[in-house]
Amino acid sequence: MGADHVAINRDVWDADAKNWVAGGERLWRAREPVWGNWELAEASLNLLPADLAGKDAIELGCGTGYVAGWLARRGARVTAIDVSANQLATARRLAEEHGVQIRFIEGNAEDTGLPDAGFDFAISEYGAAIWCPPGKWLREAWRLLRPGGRLVFLGNHPMALICSPESGAPCEAVLHRPYRGMWGVDWTRVELDPSGICFNLTMAGWMDLFAGIGFRVRKYQELYAPESATGTRAFVPAEWAREYPVEQVWHLEKPA
Template identity: 55%
Template sequence: MAGKHSKTPPPDDNDDNSELPDTPEHVRENRSYWDKRAPDWVASGERNWAALEPIWGIWGIPESQLHLLPADMSTLKAIELGCGTGYVSAWMARRGAEVVGIDNSLEQLKTAKRLTKKHALQLTLIHGNAEAVPYPDESFDFAISEYGAAIWCDPELWIPEVHRLLRPRGTLTFLGNHPLTAICTPPSGASCDERLHAPYFGMHKQDWRNVEIDPGGIEFNLTISDWLRLFRRTGLELMDYHELQAPADISELRFAVSGAWAQRWPSEQVWVLRKSA
């Protein structure tokens, strides 16, 4: 893996799975978790690569409702932080952007690289930690994460890192779990219910390694006021904030949240930010 803040981007065939001695524990855990889970994400990756209109999050909210991507990205250099199977990168490349995707899991990147070839697109896909991206300061106009760095990286590390990577007035958009889901998830790891199982104040790391149901992975989230304070401290201005509601016709369980729950409470949030000039 390329070194922290190295100024030289690595070649995109970098398949070194070795750890740097100072790799944080959550990055090591999440790498092995995602390498194991990658096969489960191939089918949804293929579907999303083939989608004509982007759809977002676990409820598949259409881009025509959310407007998270500029229609014309042909003058933009974009980065996806935690790109997984790479479909968000593909959607940006189809809008004309020059795209870099970074992911911590070689197995996820194998799918992303295969689909890039199959769909005849040009993406630069690199293996690494989105908390320490091997690109120079101010390399990108647009940064995005859908359930990548957005939930698997420590906000105190990746938010300042993306600020470093963006040019002045560049955009960061990220989508992940709403903090309410973290406190409504029972300690067993069962699906969200209608009780508050954990404190809201002080929320930061959610370690799922020892839960009974679907153990593994370390996630992060903050209270709304802590996110806002972090953005202000870092130099990111808030442009928009969405709390996503599940569509009325979805009742099933998706990733430990039922449609019925997410019709009453927000299970996902989207932050849209701009680097100060």
């Protein structure tokens, strides 16, 4: 995959940003964080550290910025980077409306230009977590973290990608794509609802990469849709996501 994935994904998000405004407004109003496409409660998942007060935190690929908002409301000094100027315009407006201080940066989460070891906590929910090549953005996250710092990221489970038809139609309980050699999906090429280029790895691929960089895995979570879920979110029907893991969350640590 060439470096043009950054420009392709930026253009996709700049064009799509208007469709994320209402969702961003709703999640900025949420009192408690909810995660992923099925909006699972923080109380059941614990993605955020218990104590963020006075800590330096960064969101990598912040979109409309509600995750950054949750970090700031928990007392962190927050930086949030996104490659899409239009997504950032929504994020900046909502942060101001909610009276929340966040340093927003327009840029590439794979190469932020920020100094080494400036952060205690890094997070990505469907940002760099899926839109950037893991070997690039994870090395950047490692560089940004202080020793003892933590990284949490959430994105599609590889199983959701291999069960996704080549046409871009919703997931089925059928293996449509090879697992071996998985690098992600080029959604620009699908017939139905094309978007950008997203990245993922096999389980062994993720584990090898973490070990190669030096990250320690603290926890790994596989997420399902709730029993009450209906409809289709992103490219995944609720019936599928109740039976198969639709999303994954990695909790990593840069050892002290």
